[in-house]
Structures are given as structure tokens and as C-alpha cells.
Amino acid sequence: SQTIHQWPATLVQPVGSPLSLECTVEGTSNPNLYWYRQAAGRGLQLLFYSIGIDQISSEVPQNLSASRPQDRQFILSSKKLLLSDSGFYLCAWSDKGSTDTQYFGPGTRLTVL
Amino acid sequence: AQSVTQLGSHVSVSEGALVLLRCNYSSSVPPYLFWYVQYPNQGLQLLLKYTSAATLVKGINGFEAEFKKSETSFHLTKPSAHMSDAAEYFCAVSPAWGKLIFGQGTELSVKP
Numbered sequence: 591s592q593t594i595h596q597w598p599a600t601l602v603q604p605v606g607s608p609l610s611l612e613c614t615v616e617g618t619s620n621p622n623l624y625w626y627r628q629a630a631g632r633g634l635q636l637l638f639y640s641i642g643i644d645q646i647s648s649e650v651p652q653n654l655s656a657s658r659p660q661d662r663q664f665i666l667s668s669k670k671l672l673l674s675d676s677g678f679y680l681c682a683w684s685d686k687g688s689t690d691t692q693y694f695g696p697g698t699r700l701t702v703l
Numbered sequence: 704a705q706s707v708t709q710l711g712s713h714v715s716v717s718e719g720a721l722v723l724l725r726c727n728y729s730s731s732v733p734p735y736l737f738w739y740v741q742y743p744n745q746g747l748q749l750l751l752k753y754t755s756a757a758t759l760v761k762g763i764n765g766f767e768a769e770f771k772k773s774e775t776s777f778h779l780t781k782p783s784a785h786m787s788d789a790a791e792y793f794c795a796v797s798p799a800w801g802k803l804i805f806g807q808g809t810e811l812s813v814k815p
Contacts, residue, residue: 596746633807634747634793680746690735690797694746 592617596681596695603702609654609668611698613681616662621683622691623664625656628678640664641686676702704796705730705798709806717814722766722781724809729775735797736777740769741808742790750792753777764788789813 593616603609617622625637638656640646646656653672657665664681678699682692710725715727729736735754739747751762759772768779777794 634805636802639802676746682747690803691737691749691752693749693801694739696746697744699744 592683594681594695595685596679596698600632600699601701602653602701603671605673605702606670609666609671609675611666611679611681611700613664613666613695614662615664615683618662618683618685620686621703622686623658623662624682624684625654625664625666626680626682628697629676630678631668634680638666653673671684673702676700692695705734705796705804707794707796707804707806709792709794711809712807713810713812715812715814716784718786719783722779722784722788722811723809724779724792726768726777726779726806727775728777728794729795730796730798736767736768736770737795737797737803738762738777738779739793739795739805740764740790741793747793750779781809784811784813786813786815796813 623640626634627637638646638647638648640658643658654668660663677695678697680697681695684692706729708727737752738750740750741747750766751760753760754769761767766781768777770777791808791810793808795803797803
């Protein structure tokens with residue numbers, strides 16, 4: 591069966607520091623991968639999605655970037671964090687099938703101080 | 704553009720009462736529709752999905768949802784609420800291959 595991992599689970603970082611969040615998927619190959627941010631009371635915002643290695647699309651302009659160095663690894667990064675980057679970051683994957691069901695990881699709680 | 708509207712950011716029911724969470728969508732083509740549940744500080748878990756096979760969709764934990772094209776709705780119901788159902792629920796539509804658009808979420812509280 592497929593599993594998705596995210597780490598770290600929680601992170602507290604000062605403003606201006608770098609960021610690296612990692613997401614890995616097991617039990618499937620060539621998945622679509624997604625990064626979402628969930629700010630308090632604001633639902634889910636799609637940040638990036640990837641259909642393959644080094645194939646990444648950004649949905650909103652922002653202070654963040656994403657990379658996919660391996661088929662089942664998706665990394666969210668920032669060179670300098672802003673206060674507004676605080677939130678709950680969720681990674682998700684889906685098969686390249688017909689129903690587009692996305693399966694979510696456990697999330698990373700990021701607090702920027 | 705496709706969108707999803709969840710009516711009511713907070714819904715409170717008594718244990719044993721009917722749960723009804725409302726979702727309306729706008730889509731120019733027959734969509735795929737989803738309900739997800741999120742417990743505090745956890746990721747989203749798929750409850751059920753509509754993919755045009757049947758208008759009444761049964762999901763996990765006793766939830767079901769009915770697709771009504773004429774009303775562009777996909778409301779989530781459960782006949783009898785349990786304390787463990789307290790969580791946030793998200794409706795989502797898939798307007799294009801590989802993408803989901805989420806509603807703002809409805810927080811369900813269950814009173815003993």
C-alpha cells in the first residue's frame with residue numbers, strides 16, 4: 591500500500607531564516623505531487639504541483655519554491671522566511687488516473703517568529 | 704472558473720442527531736467531487752468521492768453524499784452523529800486533470 595511521509599512534523603523558525611520541508615511517497619511510482627498551505631481559518635491553498643521530476647508548476651507567487659529531485663520526493667523551500675509563511679503545510683499525491691483522488695500526508699506545522 | 708462553496712463554517716449537532724454539511728459547486732463540466740475530513744493537526748483523509756458512477760455515494764465512518772446536478776450540490780450526511788465525528792470537513796471539486804479546488808471547510812462540533 592501507498593504511504594506518504596512529511597517531516598519535520600513541527601518547526602519554529604525566525605524571520606529571515608531558510609526553510610526546507612520534505613515529503614516522500616512510498617508504494618507508487620511517477621505520482622503527481624502537491625504542496626498546500628493551510629492558514630488558520632482559510633482553507634487549503636495549492637502552492638505547487640508536479641507531474642514528474644523537475645516538472646513543477648507554481649500556483650501563486652510567493653516566497654517559496656519547490657523541487658522534485660527524485661520521483662517520489664518533493665521538497666518545499668525558502669531562502670528567507672516571512673511571518674506570513676506560518677501555517678500548516680500539507681503534501682499530497684495522486685495517481686495519473688482518471689479520478690484525481692489526492693492522498694495527504696500528516697502535515698508540517700510551521701511557525702515563523 | 705470552478706469553485707466550491709460550503710455553507711456554514713461551523714455546524715454543531717447533538718450526539719445521535721443527523722449531520723448535514725452543505726456543499727455547492729460551480730463547474731462547466733460534470734465534475735469529480737470529494738469530501739475530506741481533517742482531525743486537529745492531521746492531514747486530510749478521504750471520506751468519499753463522486754465519479755459519475757452513482758449519485759448516492761457511500762463513504763467511510765457511515766457518511767454518504769448525494770450528487771444533485773440540478774442543484775449543483777453535493778451535501779454530506781450521516782444519520783447519527785458520534786463524538787468522534789468532530790472534525791473539519793472539506794468539500795472539493797476536480798475541475799481539471801490533477802487538480803482539486805477546496806471549499807473553505809466546515810467545522811463540525813458534536814455535543815454530548
